[in-house]
Amino acid sequence: MNSDFTLAIHSLTYLALQPDRMSTSDAISESAGVHAVRIRKVLSLLKKHGFIKSKEGLGGGFIFARDLSEVNLWDIYKLTSEGALQPKCPESNEQCVVGANMQRVLFNIFIGAEEHLGDYLKQYTIKDVLELIYDK
Amino acid sequence: MNSDFTLAIHSLTYLALQPDRMSTSDAISESAGVHAVRIRKVLSLLKKHGFIKSKEGLGGGFIFARDLSEVNLWDIYKLTSEGALQPKCPESNEQCVVGANMQRVLFNIFIGAEEHLGDYLKQYTIKDVLELIYDK
DNA sequence: ATAATCTATAACACCTAGTATTACAGTACG
DNA sequence: CGTACTGTAATACTAGGTGTTATAGATTAT
Numbered sequence: 001m002n003s004d005f006t007l008a009i010h011s012l013t014y015l016a017l018q019p020d021r022m023s024t025s026d027a028i029s030e031s032a033g034v035h036a037v038r039i040r041k042v043l044s045l046l047k048k049h050g051f052i053k054s055k056e057g058l059g060g061g062f063i064f065a066r067d068l069s070e071v072n073l074w075d076i077y078k079l080t081s082e083g084a085l086q087p088k089c090p091e092s093n094e095q096c097v098v099g100a101n102m103q104r105v106l107f108n109i110f111i112g113a114e115e116h117l118g119d120y121l122k123q124y125t126i127k128d129v130l131e132l133i134y135d136k
Numbered sequence: 137m138n139s140d141f142t143l144a145i146h147s148l149t150y151l152a153l154q155p156d157r158m159s160t161s162d163a164i165s166e167s168a169g170v171h172a173v174r175i176r177k178v179l180s181l182l183k184k185h186g187f188i189k190s191k192e193g194l195g196g197g198f199i200f201a202r203d204l205s206e207v208n209l210w211d212i213y214k215l216t217s218e219g220a221l222q223p224k225c226p227e228s229n230e231q232c233v234v235g236a237n238m239q240r241v242l243f244n245i246f247i248g249a250e251e252h253l254g255d256y257l258k259q260y261t262i263k264d265v266l267e268l269i270y271d272k
Numbered sequence: 273a274t275a276a277t278c279t280a281t282a283a284c285a286c287c288t289a290g291t292a293t294t295a296c297a298g299t300a301c302g
Numbered sequence: 303c304g305t306a307c308t309g310t311a312a313t314a315c316t317a318g319g320t321g322t323t324a325t326a327g328a329t330t331a332t
Contacts, residue, residue: 002290003224006242014234024307031235033228035292040308056308057300073245085221085253088139088319096167098150098269105268106142109209113256117221120252124245132241133234138319160278171321176279192279193329224290 004080007032007042012071012126013133015052015064022061045079068130074121085114140216143168143178148207148262149269151188151200158197181215204266210257221250 010032015023025043029036043062046052053065087106092099146168151159161179165172179198182188189201223242228235 001221001223003226005223006225009242010228010234010238013238017234031229031232033226033235054308058306059301060307085137087137087141089142090139090169092169093167098146098153099167099169101269102146102149105265106145109260113253116252116256117249120249129241133237190279194277195330196278
């Protein structure tokens with residue numbers, strides 16, 4: 001899976017620790033160890049879906065917009081990584097019964113797999129992650 | 137996920153349809169739509185773990201070595217894609233409590249996720265896949 | 273023996289997706 | 303205004319996945 005998921009969780013957790021003031025993309029990017037532009041791209045997605053608010057200009061930045069315990073990892077997975085589980089299927093030979101149908105069969109199986117993954121990831125909220133951060 | 141998983145399943149399913157004779161990597165690669173060398177690389181892995189047998193020389197090729205119903209998708213996932221679920225974690229800032237612990241927290245959560253995925257994928261054997269191929 | 277057909281691998285080239293970087297426009301505040 | 307931010311497009315870089323070529327070794331038929 002690409003790292004957008006990680007960066008989104010990282011950002012939300014960071015913001016969860018600063019509930020009263022705006023955090024800049026620079027500060028978050030320093031914590032996460034990636035370029036600020038990338039963080040802003042991820043944050044932009046989170047904002048579009050209402051998880052955070054942002055403010056431009058001096059003193060601006062990002063801030064959490066929901067209750068920590070009502071945002072779970074499946075919400076974020078869907079935003080950043082939906083479909084990532086699907087194994088890549090090269091275009092195979094339509095003349096062969098295996099080639100002609102393999103893609104469909106695996107696709108359907110992995111639709112189910114992702115639903116299953118969803119049930120698991122829904123267990124973990126940002127609040128839980130924050131607790132795990134401190135719970136060594 | 138990379139396509140090794142797909143290619144392995146594709147190859148096994150192909151071999152399952154030819155239980156009485158050897159199939160060449162050329163034939164399988166034509167069905168799967170990728171280069172024969174890549175198929176051989178995947179088949180080499182399957183052979184090393186005892187799922188198939190191979191024979192060199194004229195009339196040689198590959199053949200299934202187990203019962204169709206005792207090889208499941210989780211077996212193959214473990215061979216080809218274990219760890220693929222883990223989201224990438226950039227090296228983050230150790231000075232920050234979030235940066236210092238995020239990787240560990242997510243790693244542990246996704247260990248659980250992969251176990252969960254395992255339980256799901258174990259449901260499907262090559263025999264099942266073969267039936268699904270014909271079952272439109 | 274020798275030729276033909278296959279596996280087994282290493283080595284190299286290519287291509288794509290992920291990532292970093294630069295650049296610049298827009299907004300808010302003092 | 304100038305400064306400090308977000309927002310986003312465009313470009314460059316990089317690594318991993320993939321395709322291709324090359325070569326050695328095994329087996330069989332003639």
